[in-house]
Amino acid sequence: MNAGEITIDFAPEQDLFIAAARRGGRSTVRIDGVSTLGHLVEALGVPLTEVGALLVDGRAVIPAHVPIAGQAISVLAVTRPQRRAEPLRFLLDIHLGTLARRLRLLGIDAAYENPDIGDAALATRSATERRVLLSRDRGLLRRREIFAGAYVYSHRPDDQLDDVLSRFAPRLAPWTRCTACNGALRAADKESMRGQLPGSTEQTYDTFAQCVECGQAYWKGAHHARLDEIVANAEAKFGA
Template sequence: MNGPEIHCRFAPELHLFVPAERRAGRTAVATDGSSTLGHVVESLGVPLTEVGRLLVDGHQVPVSHIPRAGESVEVCAVERPQQVPGAPLRFLLDVHLGTLARRLRLLGVDAAYESEDIGDPALATLSATEQRVLLSRDRGLLRRRELWAGAYVYSHRPEDQLRDVLERFAPVLAPWTRCTACNAPLREADKDSVRELLEHGTRSAYDAFAQCTACERVYWRGAHHARLEAIVENAMAEFGGAAATGGP
């Protein structure tokens, strides 16, 4: 780009996306005179999924704004909690976020997950077809035009990833209501109805069960329940209003 020069400043939350020399303050950017401001911002490394308001000389402009020479641009981070218009809040997670998907499902959040790499175009198209917010750590994927909505996951650690998503989108939490394996709703199940699906030791030791309405997987308070309950209690205490106990 060797057209009109503008000056951009990025919010601190966006510094991880831009080169180090653009993190200190307002820096000069040469444009081509025809590309939109949204394109310019993305060309500097920032997915538009992470951008909130764009201010030009103090006035908010759309991503379609064509920069003019001498303009001063402020690139703000997306506001939290983020409002997603249209469809009920639902998520789609890429192949690298399986643990996060299971934890969101544990909390009753609709979180579709692709356990195999179906490719960026297919993921972006699925996001648009089902109107799901695509969660990913792949910046290139989040820049695809087919996306309905998306969000960058800022941490490698599942516990931090979960907090990030819950803080950013404030989904309604309904623990123990969704299958962690396939994302379908659970229903209560009496022991007799699931007896043939249980090992003898499980039939002897437990009386309360839930079953997936789709894949028919059976759930009970097994040895792993205390760990899962801790995840639920922590999430509910911080994002759901009160601690929750229970489960099948």
Template sequence: MNGPEIHLEFAPELHVFIPRARRTDTVRTATDGVSTLGHVVESLGVPLTEVGALVVDGREVPFAHVPSAGESVTVRTVARPQRVPGAPLRFLLDVHLGTLARRLRLLGVDTAYESTDIGDPALAARSAAERRVMLSRDRGLLRRRELWAGAFVYSTRPEEQLRDVLERFDPELFPWTRCTACNGVLREASKEDVAEQLEQGTHRTYDVFAQCGACGRAYWKGAHHEQLEAIVERALALRAERG
């Protein structure tokens, strides 16, 4: 692009995507009279999954708007909670977000997860086929047009990642109902049902079990239950705060 300039002001939350050398109050960039405003914003590093609205000289415009010279653009972030129309709220996470996937499943949120790197095209295709929101820190993946929907995971810390997803999408929570290993639905199980999975001490100490209806994995309130309970309690408290 080497035509007349437009001026863009980005919401503070979006500055993380803009190269440090260009992080000023107003970003000036050239237009070519053909590229859409959505394309211009993406060319500056901001995935459109993170853009809530584009406002040109005081009026909201679609991503397909073709900017003219001298326009002033305000790029807003996604409103929270974000609603994803047209399908039940379900997620798909890439290979780098395994801990977040397990924690979402712990809370009963339908969360698919790829434990191997299957590549961006396959992830985007699965997002579209299953109508799942793609969660990733890969900006290139989030720019793929075939995605059903997507969201950037801003933090590298699982605690902050989980809070961010819960605040952004406000999913319904059903703790202790999904298998953290495969996302299957849990059901009550007797000790006899899961006996061959239990060590002798566990068999002797515990009497209440659940089992995944998909992969058969057994669950009980073992040594790490207090840590898991704390994650659940924080998530429920956060949702209660939002009303």
């Protein structure tokens, strides 16, 4: 069905998702008089998780709006920081394991599914636990049942972390979560750790922490300098 045409322009931040011919200005799109604006935007490639607002002739509308011929549509980018009501909790897909561990290092609640449980189960967990789903899979982010979602724009873990922290501005509480399972950490004395530590660790170190969920032990070992650097960079950029 041809119900006429509308004009539509996307924010530069959304160029990644759309065809080159629609970038950098307004383009014409045919409509059927039935499909919603949200459906149209996603059909053109942009997940609604990456839309800050939809304007029709300068007026904000909801994704359920059905456009009519002659309307001018503007698809705005997400405003950063994108504040959400606390508690802010994340769910990451199988491809974002390093990002999950870094978020946990900063004390951010970051559930991670490994092995892959499939898109349907991820979406259901997002909805059930009210977690923001982080993914580089546009199709997954278009699933209607997710609670909320966000596209992770980079392949590089450093940039991924900056992306999530700048977008959501979560409260940072470094060294309070287990990077292995996302559980809470508690201080542990050397006596309580006897028999649980590898090699000469028990003789070399005096300060420990332990996960209350999985029992994983933590101490300031050789890898700690790199973790300190990640924490320091995050606090310097986003700690406020």
